[in-house]
Amino acid sequence: MNDSATIGVITPDDLDETAARIRLITMTRGERPGCPSCGIEFDEPRRGRLYAGKYVVCSCGVKSGAFSGTLFNGTTLDPQDLLYLLDRLTLDVPPAVIAMMTKAGCTPGTVYNWRNRLTAAGML
Numbered sequence: 001m002n003d004s005a006t007i008g009v010i011t012p013d014d015l016d017e018t019a020a021r022i023r024l025i026t027m028t029r030g031e032r033p034g035c036p037s038c039g040i041e042f043d044e045p046r047r048g049r050l051y052a053g054k055y056v057v058c059s060c061g062v063k064s065g066a067f068s069g070t071l072f073n074g075t076t077l078d079p080q081d082l083l084y085l086l087d088r089l090t091l092d093v094p095p096a097v098i099a100m101m102t103k104a105g106c107t108p109g110t111v112y113n114w115r116n117r118l119t120a121a122g123m124l
């Protein structure tokens, strides 16, 4: 048991990677995500691949990933860190504290940048 578990603090390691990815996809692309290029709704196998963090090739030929076409596109943070960051920012936890807890070891500046991006997107 680590110190954070002892005092009951949730950390990114407490989150399931796939569950975190599904929550982020649902937040940004809805319950039934589709192709960011042609907009067609993905079938169950393609959604499964997306939720597993794999690339999906649409019938239109465009390859996309879990966060293609969203503000999370291109992030180097993993889904647990992203969801943790979003959740803690919602609770007004100071960015320096959030940064310390991330698996990736973000800087407070990275957290501030995400706070600005999420605020601009209306997610905070």
Ligand SMILES: [Zn+2]
Residues within 6 Å of the ligand: 035, 036, 037, 038, 039, 040, 058, 059, 060, 061, 062
């Ligand atoms: Zn398509």
